[in-house]
Amino acid sequence: MPLLPVQGHEEVRTTLIRAVRAGTLPQSILLHGPTGIGKQRVGLWLAQLLVCQSASEAGPCGECQPCRLAARLEHPDIHWFFPLPRPEGASADKLRDKLEQARGAELAARRADPLQVPVFERPPAHFLAAVQTLQQLASVRPAVGQRKIFVIGDAEAMVPQESSPEAANAFLKLLEEPPPATTLILTAAQPGALLPTIRSRVLPVRLRPLPRGQVAEFLTENAQLPSADADRVAALANGAIGRALRLLPSSAGTGPVEAQRQQGRALLLAALSDSATPRLGAAHALPPSGARGDFLGVLASLASWLRDLLAMVTGAPERIVNVDAKELFLQTVRTRQPHPLGITHAIERVVRAQGHAFGNVNPQLILADVLRGVQADLRAGS
Numbered sequence: 034m035p036l037l038p039v040q041g042h043e044e045v046r047t048t049l050i051r052a053v054r055a056g057t058l059p060q061s062i063l064l065h066g067p068t069g070i071g072k073q074r075v076g077l078w079l080a081q082l083l084v085c086q087s088a089s090e091a092g093p094c095g096e097c098q099p100c101r102l103a104a105r106l107e108h109p110d111i112h113w114f115f116p117l118p119r120p121e122g123a124s125a126d127k128l129r130d131k132l133e134q135a136r137g138a139e140l141a142a143r144r145a146d147p148l149q150v151p152v153f154e155r156p157p158a159h160f161l162a163a164v165q166t167l168q169q170l171a172s173v174r175p176a177v178g179q180r181k182i183f184v185i186g187d188a189e190a191m192v193p194q195e196s197s198p199e200a201a202n203a204f205l206k207l208l209e210e211p212p213p214a215t216t217l218i219l220t221a222a223q224p225g226a227l228l229p230t231i232r233s234r235v236l237p238v239r240l241r242p243l244p245r246g247q248v249a250e251f252l253t254e255n256a257q258l259p260s261a262d263a264d265r266v267a268a269l270a271n272g273a274i275g276r277a278l279r280l281l282p283s284s285a286g287t288g289p290v291e292a293q294r295q296q297g298r299a300l301l302l303a304a305l306s307d308s309a310t311p312r313l314g315a316a317h318a319l320p321p322s323g324a325r326g327d328f329l330g331v332l333a334s335l336a337s338w339l340r341d342l343l344a345m346v347t348g349a350p351e352r353i354v355n356v357d358a359k360e361l362f363l364q365t366v367r368t369r370q371p372h373p374l375g376i377t378h379a380i381e382r383v384v385r386a387q388g389h390a391f392g393n394v395n396p397q398l399i400l401a402d403v404l405r406g407v408q409a410d411l412r413a414g415s
């Protein structure tokens with residue numbers, strides 16, 4: 034199946050079309066903006082624009098052979114790299130092949146079901162071995178067209194501890210002297226996490242969250258949601274179609290973001306309880322180690338529930354993200370009258386814990402500590 038259509042980002046796309054037509058598009062670009070708003074999708078759209086044989090002011094034609102290959106993720110000159118988990122039991126010399134196999138399998142899965150969102154059990158990264166493959170692909174002539182295009186999703190995943198600094202350094206070499214007829218399109222939700230030497234060599238292009246209506250429209254048209262459901266999910270999606278898709282149930286059960294949202298709600302309720310039992314229960318419900326990405330997601334979710342509570346307390350209910358819980362927030366404000374400062378402290382406490390979660394720590398201990406603190410913060414004003 035072809036990729037799902039690009040939704041929104043009209044202004045950025047118009048700017049990119051003009052640059053391509055004027056021949057002024059730089060060789061290296063960084064698309065940045067919040068997680069899930071469609072940066073990689075826009076990157077693939079730009080790649081299609083670059084290979085299209087009859088592009089117009091409206092963008093790629095969508096009809097020519099290169100366009101159709103690009104839309105099916107089958108164009109031999111368009112290479113899409115994204116972070117992958119380290120393949121199990123791969124020795125150093127086999128790592129490159131195994132990673133290429135894993136990338137091929139992931140691309141096949143995305144072709145088979147463009148709505149599916151990848152869920153990895155181990156933290157994905159860009160490994161040096163993958164960057165070496167990229168370097169090699171960049172060093173040869175285009176296979177069918179005039180230009181090779183590389184879309185490198187979540188480029189900040191070149192530096193985390195699971196990866197190696199060599200990956201970022203090897204990639205830097207490519208940016209310093211890009212081979213001719215090569216365009217590099219990086220995406221990052223946290224451009225600040227990229228090496229400054231990488232950042233200084235790319236043209237940053239900022240993408241913004243989509244209006245809620247555009248997310249809802251995408252869901253009715255592409256995920257076949259009834260419009261009431263699409264509106265509800267879009268309201269929870271913060272302008273990010275990627276987040277909306279992770280809120281939807283999948284064949285594996287509840288969507289991963291929806292699961293974290295429910296965990297965050299349970300944590301807030303535990304922290305609002307006067308008894309220690311729900312807090313300890315909530316902490317022990319977490320897996321004791323590993324799955325650090327999940328733990329960070331749970332903390333982020335708790336922070337978002339606390340921000341919603343703050344929005345309700347400060348008379349800004351229109352800023353609430355978890356819109357299906359307005360009644361819970363109202364009731365909490367009525368019965369407990371938490372002080373805005375206390376809620377602010379609680380949010381800061383959770384954000385600090387997110388910073389600590391990167392170390393070699395026990396999530397259960399951190400969470401029990403956080404919940405104890407949050408309960409005290411929320412009680413402070415009453």
Ligand SMILES: [Zn+2]
Pocket residue numbers: 084085086087088093094095096097098099100101
């Ligand atoms: Zn075309």
